[in-house]
Amino acid sequence: MSEPLDAAKSRPVSGGPSFSFVNRAERALWRAVWFLLGRAVPPPFGHHWRRFLLRAFGARMGTGSVVYASATIWLPRNLSMAERATLGPGAECYNIAPVTLGPGAIVSQRAFLCTGSHDYEDPHFQLTARPIVLDANCWIAAEAFVGPGVEVCEGAVLAARGCAVSNLPAWTVWGGNPARQIAERTSPDQSSINRATD
Template identity: 55%
Template sequence: MTLLDARQSNPREGGPSFSLRHRLLRLAWGVVWGILGRLSPVPFHGWRRCLLRLFGARLGGTARIYPTAEIWYPPNLTMGEHAVLGPGVICYCMDRITIGDYAIVSQRSHLCGGTHDPDDPHFQLLPKPIAIGAKAWIAAEAFVGPGVSVGEGAILGARGVVVKDVPGWEIWAGNPARKFRDRKRF
């Protein structure tokens, strides 16, 4: 089911942003992850990949998801080979979140795939995709906003906040994040 399929026929009238089926799937996922995912030992990455795949995530066979990571809606998550969602990461995947091969999202970072329409009297949710390129690194406690692409090999420094695209092979840091320097390609 795509996000568009999950939306109410007319959410602008103040109803829920997502269908009952979508909300029930998220509820079931929360229970399963809370019991079988969060309580699993750290090295059991294969087990957690299995749980995520059962709920629709598309994951490389070597992707690593730590037990304390929070994934909002697994069908919107795609991870490449050797990609990592570290401890305490919040992956708010209201829309597609794609994490490329060898990309690392470090501890307590936040990937926020949605916002609200501030001009809508019902303050409706607006899902927007996030793409983290191959070999990119989102450092500890960084924030990647809705609709942002972090290019291949790019780095967002610890506690950095990015709300616009980060070109490949650049190092950004700060709040708001700004380019610090280029990164050596490998």
């Protein structure tokens, strides 16, 4: 139901829809509910209330997961957030395809998680979608961009305004557009080893 329509038939470049009527109606209802009921309640109670609203629309929300009022979620049932995962203020979750946040994953202010793109070789500009996975304890910093099909592995960091279009290995730090590795990050396991050998 969230799959893009065949652009050759629906012709979105000429004003036709990219998604089914049912999908568009579901998203319209969700936007109204979020605007009227999700954005007005301040923290800390608001975090509990927003988890409830997201679950009511099909999202899988772990204990202590946090979605700020100004975050935008395209389709709740394509969102899965483990315990302590966070979507920060102004974060954009364009989840045509599933977006998964592992335990403790953080998406900071105005970062953009984008599962959608277009086939630029197709004369009808077909909309495509691939999932995004943010593994445990990774951090997407302010105004960074994560593209379709990307996995940000455990503990990896995408620096502010960085642009990730391919997978980021575990416990590494990336920045720039396109993102390049700029540092390594010490994993908790490695920290334990270092303390034991000091």
